[in-house]
Every structure is written in C-alpha cells, then in structure tokens.
Amino acid sequence: MTQPYVKHTIEKGIATIEFFHPAHNSLPGDILAKLANTITETGQNDEVLVLVVKSGGDRTFCAGASFKELISIENEQEGEKFFSGFANVINAMRKCPKFIIGRVQGKTVGGGVGLAAAMDYTMATKFSAIKLSELNLGIGPFVVGPAVQRKIGVSGMSQIAIDANSFYSPEWARDKGLFTKVFETTEELDEEVQALAEQLCGYNPEAVKEMKQMFWRGTENWDELLQERAKISGRLVLSSFTKEKLKRFK
Template sequence: MTDPYVKLEITNNVGYIEFFHPAHNSLPGDVLAKLAQTITEAGANDAIKVIVLKSGGDRTFCAGASFKELIHIDDAATGKVFFSGFANVINAMRKCPKFIIGRIQGKTVGGGVGLAASTDFCLATKYAAIKLSELNIGIGPFVVGPAIERKIGLSAMSQIAIDANAFYPPEWAEQKGLFANVYDTTEDLDEAVKDTAEHLCTYNPEAMTEMKKVFWNGTDHWDDLLAERAETSGRLVLSDFTKETLKRFK
C-alpha cells in the first residue's frame, strides 16, 4: 500500500471505516476531511448499525497530523485550517448517532490519541502505546485535549501532555479508561472487534442512539471550542520557538 485512502466496507450491518497513509498513518488535511465525511455518511446510512474505526497496516494506528503540511504553515489562517482537520473528525464522531468502536493495533501519537478517545468503545493490542508529543515542538494537544480529558480525566491527560517524550503503555491507557481491553495479538483484537460490533447490532438502535447522547452530554459547545483550540495551535505554530524546532524536520 502506497497511496493514502479512506474507505468504508459494510459487513453484517457493521460499517468498517479504514484510513491509511504510508507515513505511519499520519493524516494530511485531505484525508482528515474525507474521514470526517465518511463518518458522517456512515452515521446516516440505514444499512449500518455500528461503526468500527480502524487504520491500514500492521503497526502504527495513527502518527497524528502530517508533519509535511505542518512545517509549511506560514500564516495563522492556514494554521487554523490545518489544526481544524482533527477537530472536524472528532466532532463528526461526537455527532454520529451510532456507536463507534476503535480498533487500535499499534502505537498512536497526538491526534491519533484524540481519535481513539473519541470512539465510544476502544479495543487495542499490547503494542498500542500512546504519546502526546505536541509540547515537544512548541504547541500543545489543544484540539484533541477535550476528547482525551473527557475519556481519561484531566489529571491523566495533563500527565501525558507534560511528559511529551514518553510513550505510555497500553496497560496504562486501559487503567485510565481509554482502552476497554488490551489483546496479545492483532488476530485476537480483530476477533474481539468483530464479536463486539456484531453483538451490538442485536441491540435496539434507538436505545444505542439515546445512550450515545448520554455519553456525550455536555459537549454541545465543541464546534466552537475546538475551533478556538485550532486557532490557538495555528498561532503557536508560527512562534519563533516552534519554527526553530520544526527546522529539524525539514
């Protein structure tokens, strides 16, 4: 696989949404836009009762935002648009009327942690370490922070945000409530994801929709909140500190 993609496949009323990018599943703006659109469309598709969010490849689930795009930001408006990519996906997941199960097969960084935190039920392998690396380059996990804080609490979120050099093991993420279960192999993970999703399809769809509203209670202001956070990140990425740091990646 060399070309980025987002695809939707429906099996037994489960909508499997898969994204891929050859750079460790880091996501540029066009892929993020397609992902948000696909989640919204799957939410409105009567043939789908439950959604699974997954990524292609055997290793990294998601390396976050595209550094290739990040290092070329040269004005605040472009910066806000760039950081709004993950905001739009998170809001699409939040507004989706169907349960979204996360399949996290490997390491996940930055925005990828935000995606995992925005699923309604998240399963992972023992290789699925997580890291919030944003402070390393002079910004912060502003856009994904609300989703992560909602899932694991402010204390745990602040810990991994400050300790920006460290990968935290999936067992830690499970203890904090990000992952529901951690499996030894990808095969075990896939079996659990399939079984969980297909079992949920036997539940009352209306009941699941009402429960989703309960899960996301208090987040109606996130359209505005995440836009403000994207603006903050877009401003900080233009700072002298961040520009100097990003030179190392060019």
C-alpha cells in the same frame, strides 16, 4: 498499498472504515476531511447499526497530523485550517448516532490519541503505546485535549501532555479508561472487535442513539470549542520557538 486512502465497507449492519497513509498513518488535511465525511455519511445510513474505525498497516495506528503540511504553514488562517482537521473528525464521531468501535493495532501519537479517545469503545493490542508529543514542538494538544480529558480525566491528560517525550503503555491507557481491553495479538483484537460489533447490531437503534447522546452530554459546544483550540495551535505554530523546533526536525 502505498497510496493514502479512506475506504469503507458495510456488511450485515457493520460499517468498517479504514484510513491509511504510508508515513506511519500521519494524516494530511484531505485524508482527515475524507475520514470526517465518511464517518458522518455512514452514521446517517439506516442500514448501518455500528461503526468500526481502524487504520491500515501493522504497528502504527496513527502518528498524528502530517508533518509535511505542518512545516509548510505560513499564516494563522492556514494554521487554523490545518489543526481543524482532527477537530472535524472528533466532532463527526461525537455527533454520529451509532456506537463507534475503535480498533487500535499499534502506536498512536498526538492527534491519533484524540481519535482513539473519541471512539465510544476502543480496544487495542500490546503494541499500542500512546504519546502526546505536541508540547515538544511548542504547540500543545489543544484540539484533541477535550476528547482525551473526557476519557482519562484531567490528571491523566496533564500527565501525558506534560511528559511529551514519553510513550505510555497500552496497559496504562487501559487503566485510565482510554482502552477497554488490550490483546496480545492483532488477530485476537480483530476477533473481539467483530464479536462486539455483531452484539451491538442486536441492540435497539433508538436506545443506542439515546445512550450515545447521554454519554456525550456536556459536549454540545465542541464545534466552537475545538475551532477555538485550532486557532490557538494555528497561532503557536508560527512562533519563533516552534519554527526553530521544526527546522531541527526537518
């Protein structure tokens, strides 16, 4: 398929949510909104015991936010709304009372790293290098920063945020705690994702809900925090430095 989409299926307690955009899964605002809403609604479904979040395509999990929308921002309000897209998805995953398994089959950049970090258990393939490229544009990974830092610590977060030109290997991401396992093939990844999802379906839903809250303790202010971060990025994207950078990329 070449058209963007967010779709989901529910089978034997396992909800599989898939997003796709032909531009290397770089996500515009409408797709991010659909993804956030789908995660929220699916998480509230009593028939669902575990969520699997994945993307379409072979070698790119998510290339971040839509570049086309980024270059069209004309004021701080538009900027804040744009950068709120990933914030809303991260918060939807944070609040979901079910465990979320992340299935990362390829490279992930910027906001995509934030999505991978906000999953409760993320597995990947050997093709899943990561990069936080925002500083190259004069912005910085402000919105996804809390989720990434929560998973890999201040040291790991600062390393990839400052070295904004470099991809870091999936093995590096695994050693830092972003990925739990790295597989040779997508087929092996899918087998392990399915096996874990089936295992989680056998757990007490009440215990899972309590554990999820325990794991995310200390993030209760993220609705406000990520919105504040979106405002920072929305202001910086209008800077002369960033405008000049965007012209070159365009």
